[in-house]
Amino acid sequence: MRELIVAYQRRVAGFAYAITGRSDSVEDLAQMVFVKMARAIDRLKAPEQFESWLFRLARNTCIDHLRRQKLRRIFTPFAPEHENVPEPEGAVDSEELDALRHALAQLRPKDRALLALVQEGRSHAEIAATFRTSVAAVKARLHRAREHLRQHYHSDET
Amino acid sequence: MKPEHQAWAALREHAASQLAPGFADRVLGAARARPSPLFVAHFAMCAATAAACLAAVALYQSRDSGDEDAKSLAGWSEIAAQANDLEQGI
Numbered sequence: 001m002r003e004l005i006v007a008y009q010r011r012v013a014g015f016a017y018a019i020t021g022r023s024d025s026v027e028d029l030a031q032m033v034f035v036k037m038a039r040a041i042d043r044l045k046a047p048e049q050f051e052s053w054l055f056r057l058a059r060n061t062c063i064d065h066l067r068r069q070k071l072r073r074i075f076t077p078f079a080p081e082h083e084n085v086p087e088p089e090g091a092v093d094s095e096e097l098d099a100l101r102h103a104l105a106q107l108r109p110k111d112r113a114l115l116a117l118v119q120e121g122r123s124h125a126e127i128a129a130t131f132r133t134s135v136a137a138v139k140a141r142l143h144r145a146r147e148h149l150r151q152h153y154h155s156d157e158t
Numbered sequence: 159m160k161p162e163h164q165a166w167a168a169l170r171e172h173a174a175s176q177l178a179p180g181f182a183d184r185v186l187g188a189a190r191a192r193p194s195p196l197f198v199a200h201f202a203m204c205a206a207t208a209a210a211c212l213a214a215v216a217l218y219q220s221r222d223s224g225d226e227d228a229k230s231l232a233g234w235s236e237i238a239a240q241a242n243d244l245e246q247g248i
């Protein structure tokens with residue numbers, strides 16, 4: 001189990017960061033994903049689908065986390081200056097990364113997850129299985145998500 | 159390499175650097191731990207509050223409908239007595 005965690009921890013951390021855009025929640029989210037993995041791996045029937053299964057866990061964990069945050073904001077609204085607290089000083093050390101982070105922040109969490117899965121090298125069929133949808137729908141959503149990302153990425157760069 | 163690809167690589171690197179050393183061991187420790195007593199206590203508190211609310215509503219409802227029944231019965235008895243008097247008068 002330890003080897004599995006070590007093998008995937010960097011990829012899961014990158015995936016969580018792409019979806020949430022927050023450095024300070026990466027470790028907590030990665031930990032939640034691997035705790036869920038450790039508790040449920042015995043129930044995984046097809047070991048060859050391990051990666052798809054792990055990234056589905058990661059995607060659901062990150063999206064649940066964003067939903068909970070949104071709910072929490074409804075019940076305990078923060079003052080405007082406490083909303084969207086910027087990343088700590090020095091947390092983002094390259095302009096390219098900053099531009100990508102800002103561009104990703106303009107997309108819906110599900111589209112961020114979609115793009116991050118593509119970056120993880122998942123095939124369209126695997127992504128369709130993760131999202132429980134058709135390959136055609138994945139291709140269409142991916143096309144739109146890439147277009148949006150490109151627009152925001154280049155507008156941030158200029 | 160496209161700038162966008164470099165940015166994705168930087169994003170993955172940056173995220174990986176957020177994991178403190180000993181991450182895997184901490185995860186294994188957390189996975190072995192039982193659900194925290196705080197969570198269990200929180201759940202028990204919610205269940206007890208919900209049960210108390212339901213009991214209060216049920217009690218209020220039964221008392222309220224009992225009063226209503228008594229009032230209606232008294233009203234009907236009065237009407238029946240008046241009808242009886244009228245009948246005897248005729």
